[in-house]
Amino acid sequence: MKKQIIITALALLPIAVLAQQKEITPQMLNQIQNSFENNAADKAIRNAIAGTDIRKLALSQDNLKSIDTHFAIHLKNKGITNQESSGRCWLFTGLNVMRAKAVAKYNLPNLEFSQVYCFFWDQLEKSNLFLQSIIDNADKPIDDQMVSWLFENPLSDGGTFTGVADLVAKYGLVPTDVMPETYSSNNTSHFAEILKLKLREYGLELRELAAKKADTQARKTEMLSTVYRILALNFGVPQTEFDFIRKNEKGENVETEHHTPISFMQKYGDTELISNYIMLMNDPTRDYYKVYEINMDRHVYEGKNWIYVNLPIDEIKEMAVASLKDSNMMYFSCDVAKFLNSKRGLLDLNNYDYESLFGTTFAMDKRQRIATHASGSSHAMTLCGVDFDSNGKTTKWLVENSWGASSGWNGYLIMTDEWFNEYMFRLVINEKYASPKVKKALKTQPIALPAWDPMFLEEE
Numbered sequence: 001m002k003k004q005i006i007i008t009a010l011a012l013l014p015i016a017v018l019a020q021q022k023e024i025t026p027q028m029l030n031q032i033q034n035s036f037e038n039n040a041a042d043k044a045i046r047n048a049i050a051g052t053d054i055r056k057l058a059l060s061q062d063n064l065k066s067i068d069t070h071f072a073i074h075l076k077n078k079g080i081t082n083q084e085s086s087g088r089c090w091l092f093t094g095l096n097v098m099r100a101k102a103v104a105k106y107n108l109p110n111l112e113f114s115q116v117y118c119f120f121w122d123q124l125e126k127s128n129l130f131l132q133s134i135i136d137n138a139d140k141p142i143d144d145q146m147v148s149w150l151f152e153n154p155l156s157d158g159g160t161f162t163g164v165a166d167l168v169a170k171y172g173l174v175p176t177d178v179m180p181e182t183y184s185s186n187n188t189s190h191f192a193e194i195l196k197l198k199l200r201e202y203g204l205e206l207r208e209l210a211a212k213k214a215d216t217q218a219r220k221t222e223m224l225s226t227v228y229r230i231l232a233l234n235f236g237v238p239q240t241e242f243d244f245i246r247k248n249e250k251g252e253n254v255e256t257e258h259h260t261p262i263s264f265m266q267k268y269g270d271t272e273l274i275s276n277y278i279m280l281m282n283d284p285t286r287d288y289y290k291v292y293e294i295n296m297d298r299h300v301y302e303g304k305n306w307i308y309v310n311l312p313i314d315e316i317k318e319m320a321v322a323s324l325k326d327s328n329m330m331y332f333s334c335d336v337a338k339f340l341n342s343k344r345g346l347l348d349l350n351n352y353d354y355e356s357l358f359g360t361t362f363a364m365d366k367r368q369r370i371a372t373h374a375s376g377s378s379h380a381m382t383l384c385g386v387d388f389d390s391n392g393k394t395t396k397w398l399v400e401n402s403w404g405a406s407s408g409w410n411g412y413l414i415m416t417d418e419w420f421n422e423y424m425f426r427l428v429i430n431e432k433y434a435s436p437k438v439k440k441a442l443k444t445q446p447i448a449l450p451a452w453d454p455m456f457l458e459e460e
Helices: 002-011 015-019 024-035 038-049 054-058 090-105 116-136 144-153 161-170 188-211 216-235 261-268 272-277 313-325 354-358 368-370 417-423 434-443
Strands: 242-247 255-260 275-282 289-292 305-309 330-334 378-386 395-400 412-416 424-430 447-449
Touching: 038 054, 054 354, 090 116, 090 161, 090 272, 090 330, 090 378, 116 144, 116 161, 116 188, 116 216, 144 188, 161 261, 161 272, 161 275, 188 216, 261 434, 272 275, 313 330, 313 378, 313 395, 313 417, 313 424, 313 434, 368 417, 368 434, 395 417, 412 417, 417 424
Parallel strands: 275 305, 289 447
Antiparallel strands: 242 255, 275 424, 289 305, 330 378, 330 424, 378 395, 395 412
């Protein structure tokens, strides 16, 4: 009884006094608890949430009308790819963009470049990038921010279009039947943990050798030989030459071609794109019309870091439309999980009504979500369609995904223009579609950003 009297008395304290409390005191807790009415509506919602996915309860019935699947421009590929349980969306997307050009140019019935072939070299190159960076920073203490970041991120299966361009230019391409997927390439998490564990061990050894002024380069080569063996056992050995039977649209044999990966890339890859691409970003937390470069955001040691031009969303849309009108798909990335109705294949801000369910608002804008780490680029897809209203304003967009043909709308996702504004982040275009402002900005010195910058998020 005494305890109840004390708590009741404390609850009568002025709100100004309660507001000064930094910890949760009994009187503050009493005020919080009393704010929850626990009325009939609250009980009904609590009972529903107890055994149901929140998304099902928040699914807006007002937004379940039929989806308009007509697009004024819809560039079609042949065959939806599937990255399975891996973080290789960046690689699937980059290769999907390039194969679309080859299918159209040579009138092929289908074509799929081997993702695991490129991924093999990606993991070897990232291993070298890590080991060499450990050597380059060996004079720094192990708790230095760069050294700490390196050991935290020795490599990953994520990436960006920069990696696609650098890897394809260096190692070429092969068709998927020359080097098919394996269990480890489709399920990368366990393999990655094993390889990262070995790389961290090697990193410590290289620091010790550097401190003794020993030959770190010779030892690094031996380490990479072990990495190569691990990769070969998981993914197979990359072919150095092969035969490719080119077929016409009817599936009839046209010619048997003998290729190396480089010669195959030169004929069937998009050499123009990988030599003349520009990366655009919409990040309202930073100044527009500026160029930014993220340190260590690359796949190959001698390759390019992620360099992008930050632009208002409407200007990115203009260049995207120009590319689509010229029959060129694009590498596109976004925060795909936000307001995604995966069954319908629809990205729409009105898909879920969390505000009505919980009786509160979620009012942050794009700038605030980025600044508080609530949103960022998480997934890459192939931008292949757009639709307009009667005034020529964009109304919705279409992306080819890499989650299989049964995912979404026949393997595609449809985005409303409003969703595009809020959750689109990156787009890769051929430089010929760049506006004068973009070309002018690219002549300026990039603003350097550290490897641990919040926007250093590799698409998965």
